[in-house]
Amino acid sequence: MVDRANRPSALNAPSAAAPGPQVDITGSGAGSKVTATLPSGESIEVLLYGATVISWKSNGGKTENLWLSEKAAVDGSKAVRGGIPVVFPVFGPPPKSGHPTSSLPQHGFARSSRWEFLGKSTSEDALDSSSVKLDFGLYTSGISEDAKKAWPLDFGLVYSVTLSKDSLQTVINVRNEGEQSFEFQFLLHTYFKIKDITKTSVKGLLGVEYIDKVLNASSHQESNSAIAITGEVDRVYKSIPQDTTTIVEADSPRFDVVRDNLSDTVVWNPWIEKAKGMGDFSPDDGYKNMICVEVGAVNGWQKLEKGEVFEGGQTIKSLL
Numbered sequence: 391m392v393d394r395a396n397r398p399s400a401l402n403a404p405s406a407a408a409p410g411p412q413v414d415i416t417g418s419g420a421g422s423k424v425t426a427t428l429p430s431g432e433s434i435e436v437l438l439y440g441a442t443v444i445s446w447k448s449n450g451g452k453t454e455n456l457w458l459s460e461k462a463a464v465d466g467s468k469a470v471r472g473g474i475p476v477v478f479p480v481f482g483p484p485p486k487s488g489h490p491t492s493s494l495p496q497h498g499f500a501r502s503s504r505w506e507f508l509g510k511s512t513s514e515d516a517l518d519s520s521s522v523k524l525d526f527g528l529y530t531s532g533i534s535e536d537a538k539k540a541w542p543l544d545f546g547l548v549y550s551v552t553l554s555k556d557s558l559q560t561v562i563n564v565r566n567e568g569e570q571s572f573e574f575q576f577l578l579h580t581y582f583k584i585k586d587i588t589k590t591s592v593k594g595l596l597g598v599e600y601i602d603k604v605l606n607a608s609s610h611q612e613s614n615s616a617i618a619i620t621g622e623v624d625r626v627y628k629s630i631p632q633d634t635t636t637i638v639e640a641d642s643p644r645f646d647v648v649r650d651n652l653s654d655t656v657v658w659n660p661w662i663e664k665a666k667g668m669g670d671f672s673p674d675d676g677y678k679n680m681i682c683v684e685v686g687a688v689n690g691w692q693k694l695e696k697g698e699v700f701e702g703g704q705t706i707k708s709l710l
C-alpha cells in the first residue's frame with residue numbers, strides 16, 4: 391500500500407549515478423498526464439483522468455503497443471477510447487435494478503474520474519534492467535457527487551503502473567475504507583495496437599467457458615486453440631485456468647497477457663458497423679488495427695468487508 395502522506399516532492403532528484411528513468415507531469419487540469427521514460431527509450435503516458443495509460447512504447451521507444459482512437463477525448467471530458475481504461479466498480483451495463491451499482495454508468499466511474507498521482511519509485515540497477523513504477527490513487531472524496539450518490543461507499547484504489555524494458559505491469563489495490571461491506575467488479579480494458587485484425591488470433595483460451603454478448607449472452611465453450619477475429623466479437627471468458635493469453639500476429643506471438651488474481655478475460659472488437667456507430671472511434675476502419683483483451687474479475691462480484699483489500703492485475707509482455 392502506498393503511503394499517501396509520504397509523497398515525493400521532487401520528481402527527478404539529481405543523482406551522481408547513471409541517469410535513471412525520467413518522470414514528468416505535463417498539461418494542466420483534467421488534461422494533466424504523467425510521462426515516464428527509461429534510459430533505454432521505452433516510455434509510458436498516463437492521463438490523470440481515469441489513470442488511463444494512453445501510450446506504451448517498447449523496443450527502445452520505437453513501437454507503440456496501445457491503440458488510441460484519433461478522436462479519443464484526452465482532455466477529461468469523457469472516458470478515453472483507447473489505451474487502458476480502468477473499469478470499476480461495475481463492468482458493462484450495471485444490473486437493471488436492485489444492486490448497489492444499478493445507478494452507475496456503463497463500466498463505472500473509475501475511468502471518468504480524476505485520479506491523484508501518488509508518486510514514483512524507480513530501480514536504476516543497469517541500463518537494461520531499470521524500471522519505473524507510477525502510483526495513482528482514487529478515493530471516495532475524489533469522485534463526482536453523482537457517483538457518490540449512486541455508490542455511497544467508502545473505498546480506496548491504488549493503481550500501480552510499472553514500466554520495464556519489455557513489459558508493462560498494471561495492478562489495482564482495492565480497499566474497503568468504510569464500515570459496510572461492498573461488492574465490485576474490476577477490469578483493465580486494454581486496447582492493443584495490431585497491424586491487421588484479419589491476421590490476428592488469440593491463444594490460451596481453449597476449453598474455457600464464455601458468454602457471447604453478440605449472440606444474446608449465450609454460453610459456449612471455446613473449441614479453438616487460436617481464435618480468429620472475422621466479425622464483431624464481444625465475449626466474456628470466465629474462470630480461466632491458464633495464466634497467459636497470447637495475441638498472435640501473422641503466426642508470431644506479439645503480446646503475452648499474464649493475469650494475476652483476475653480470473654476472467656473479455657475479448658472485444660467492434661468490427662465495421664459498431665466502430666462507425668461510436669462517435670469517438672476514429673478512423674472508421676481503426677477496428678482493423680486494434681483488439682481488446684481485457685483481464686478482470688467480472689464474472690459475479692468480489693466482496694470486501696470493512697478494512698479488507700483486493701489486489702489483481704496484469705503483466706503485458708511485448709514480444710517484438
Ligand SMILES: O=P(O)(O)OC[C@H]1O[C@@H](O)[C@H](O)[C@@H](O)[C@@H]1O
Nearest residue numbers: 482496497579603624656658684
Ligand atoms: O463503449 P464503452 O462503454 O467503452 O464499451 C466498449 C465495450 O467494452 C467491452 O468491455 C464490452 O464487453 C463491450 O460490450 C463494450 O461495447
